[in-house]
Amino acid sequence: MKTPTLTLPGGTWTLGDATVSRFGYGAMQLTGPWVLGEPADRDAALAVLREAAAQGINHIDTAETYGPRVVNDLxxxxxxPYGEKLLIATKAGGRRDAEGGWPSARNSDELRQQIDDNLETLGVDVLDLVHLRLGDASGPVPERIGEAFQTLVDLQEQGVIRHLGVSNATAEQVREAQSIAPIVSVQNMYNLAIRQDDELIDQLAAEEVAYIPFFPLGGFPPLQSAALSSVAARQKSTPMAVALAWLLRRSPNILLIAGTSSAAHLRENITGAGLELSDADLEELNAISG
Incomplete structure (x- = not known):
């Protein structure tokens, strides 16, 4: 029985030369525990990717480090073969170690090897969008990025990368990247409780650069979780749905990449992100960051 097609909330955004659904899909969860190894149910992992495409999602976020290799293979x-309208965004700038850590790997040779690996595992000649992954597992680290970013620019000029972005970046690193070459997106941790990028988001919106938040429910202490749950109860919905709906309302340049390993949960996220939040809801939610 064919799954009904839902209406994707948020409309679309122009990402470089592509028009993408603002409701995208993040594929990080399609591995074993700790983002390592094969999924427990490979067929289910394949099914959620196919369901995303069937629902009209045409922005999928991945990384060679997820697995590693596993998610790209899936x-x-x-x-x-990918449809013309599908944009697959990946990352370069890190690797996985034997303990499951995420050490940086941003010298020129390492970055070139990561791009080659992504091309091979995704089965393409050109990568749609590559984010230079910065900082470390604890968050952004203030450091110069020019040499690493220039390597990706060189590869873009050679025709193996279409668009560039940065991930886990400070505002200063965003500006440094932009001083070298255009970027189409910034991918940072941001949600109702963690709003250090409010000013950056507004600046990027004015420049028509996308902002892609990860961990939409990360970092909530108990009092903030209670406030979110209060709005969710009033809406007869879930905290995740409210958090996603708020992100879509926050700014038109915000693109969602909510992840799940379940096709049914993906459909729930699509429906939930389309919640109509009232002015009272928004006032209560905006107070969470304080």
């Missing part, structure tokens, strides 16, 4: 198996 995307290729589920969706290749």
């Amino acid at each position: 995307i290729r198996e589920a969706l290749h």
